[in-house]
Amino acid sequence: xxxxxxxxxxxxxxxxxxxxxxxxxxxxxxxxxxxxxxxxxxxxxxxxxxxxxxxxxxxxxxxxxxxxxxxxxxxxxxxxxxxxxxxxxxxxxxxxxxxxxxxxxxxxxxxxxxxxxxxxxxxxxxxxxxxxxxxxxxxxxxxxxxxxxxxxxxxxxxxxxxxxxxxxxxxxxxxxxxxxxxxxxxxxxxxxxxxxxxxxxxxxxxxxxxxxxxxxxxxxxxx
Numbered sequence: 001x002x003x004x005x006x007x008x009x010x011x012x013x014x015x016x017x018x019x020x021x022x023x024x025x026x027x028x029x030x031x032x033x034x035x036x037x038x039x040x041x042x043x044x045x046x047x048x049x050x051x052x053x054x055x056x057x058x059x060x061x062x063x064x065x066x067x068x069x070x071x072x073x074x075x076x077x078x079x080x081x082x083x084x085x086x087x088x089x090x091x092x093x094x095x096x097x098x099x100x101x102x103x104x105x106x107x108x109x110x111x112x113x114x115x116x117x118x119x120x121x122x123x124x125x126x127x128x129x130x131x132x133x134x135x136x137x138x139x140x141x142x143x144x145x146x147x148x149x150x151x152x153x154x155x156x157x158x159x160x161x162x163x164x165x166x167x168x169x170x171x172x173x174x175x176x177x178x179x180x181x182x183x184x185x186x187x188x189x190x191x192x193x194x195x196x197x198x199x200x201x202x203x204x205x206x207x208x209x210x211x212x213x214x215x216x217x218x219x220x221x222x223x
Contacts, residue, residue: 001168008050009161013043047160057115057162063091063108066115066158070095070104073163078212083107085192090116092190094208096216100175102166103219106158107190118158121186123176124169126150131172138168145181153184178222186220 001009017036018025025036048058057066075095083090090108097103106118126135128150135152142153154169156162169175188205209217217223 001164001171005050005054005161005164006168008047009164011043011047013040016043051161051164054164056164057158057160059115059159061115061159063112063114066106067093067095069163073097074099075102075104078103078216079208083190083192094188094212094216096212096219098215098219099177101177101179101219102175103216104158105188115159116191119187120156120158120162120166121184122154123179123181124152124154124173125176126152126173134172135169138165138172140165149180151176151180153181178218179220182221 014025014036017032017039021028021032025033028036044059048060051058052061055069055072057069074097076098077093078096079092079094081092083092088109088111090110091112092107093105095104095106100122102120102122104118104120107116108114109116123145124135124139126132132150135150139152139154140156142155144150144152150173152173156165166175186205186209187201188208189199189201193199193204209220
């Protein structure tokens with residue numbers, strides 16, 4: 001990741017406003033809150049424009065553009081289905097990259113106009129001990145699962161700067177096509193399934209995996 005991209009991804013408009021006024025945002029008066037909101041919106045628009053220009057994910061990205069970007073990055077569809085809820089028809093997807101062992105789950109909103117949310121899961125092995133610090137810098141949610149082999153779990157919010165972060169990780173290691181941890185936490189639920197009383201996320205996730213191609217199952221289970 002180049003220096004400009006890293007600076008833009010790490011940009012925090014709220015923290016910048018707090019620094020400018022010398023206090024925490026929950027101490028702002030109405031005028032300061034309005035300034036913070038304006039700065040936040042303008043900053044996110046500029047960030048989105050930049051990420052779009054380099055072919056990365058960004059918060060106001062359209063649903064079709066997001067899916068097409070996944071395909072250009074080597075992902076294939078494992079499962080797609082429509083969600084009918086409150087008069088809207090949206091979609092839930094599971095895509096995977098069989099070479100890098102990466103799995104993406106995501107859902108749309110506003111009748112498939114934009115991304116509602118999603119997560120990328122994977123494992124990466126550091127090139128050597130000198131690269132571990134860089135792995136930790138960009139790993140997002142995760143941690144070391146094999147200290148001898150320097151293998152790490154990682155998961156990422158897909159909505160902003162996803163591929164810049166993955167590129168940064170790949171300078172320090174290699175994504176594993178088959179995961180080491182066969183029992184890691186996975187959340188393959190769409191938002192309607194979380195409204196079911198006493199839902200079992202493990203069972204729902206397992207049922208989704210069973211509907212996917214054997215290539216995806218091999219990433220998770222090794223078989």
